[in-house]
Amino acid sequence: MNLTHCPCCRTNAKGQALRFDACCGLYHAQPNAPDAESLMRSRYSAFVRGNVDYLLATWHRSQRPAELALEAGAQWLGLEIKQHRQTGHDTAEVEFVARFRVGGKAVRQHERSRFLREDGRWYYVDGDVL
Template structure:
């Protein structure tokens, strides 16, 4: 039995998808089919501490040279509030990610922008809401 995907995506009947059936296939290729799937796989990468994946899926125009994850963060869940196309090769995803660090609860509410280049989706940037 495989573990549920950290992103929390479920089947139509509400049953959690496994990591292998959800975000896992995007890791070798980084080729998510849409911006929401990329957002979910990036959340899973934060949970798993996969910095190389996060950097590889960040658009080169905004990608930091280095990325340090919050030490000791315990990720608690992801809620996708909205996913919408904003153009032929652009999209936005509004989400709320919850985590705990140093005993303090954190709620990150963001509207992220994504772009598709050469058939691949990339995270560009976002506005904290």
């Protein structure tokens, strides 16, 4: 995967891949995504780039693990957002499919994730594997 392009697969109006520094890199520098979908995309990019600090900082304190170990040798292949919906004023869900390969085996993670906004900032809470 080209790491100058944003791993989240977001494109501009012309269908061109956005650069990391103009997309998820903005949130990695200052964790304050404007909506749950942007937070989901930036968290995927954090998995791709191995940014554990960002993943923990954007995980809601009610569910945040004390530590996080990423899958060694994972090769991330892409992200597809299936649905993003506001479920309340400060709550949202994002359904996504993330694809990666680990140990030569292809993995497809299909999940519906829940997000909560507190003090103007979005956090990942938890999700259901579909």
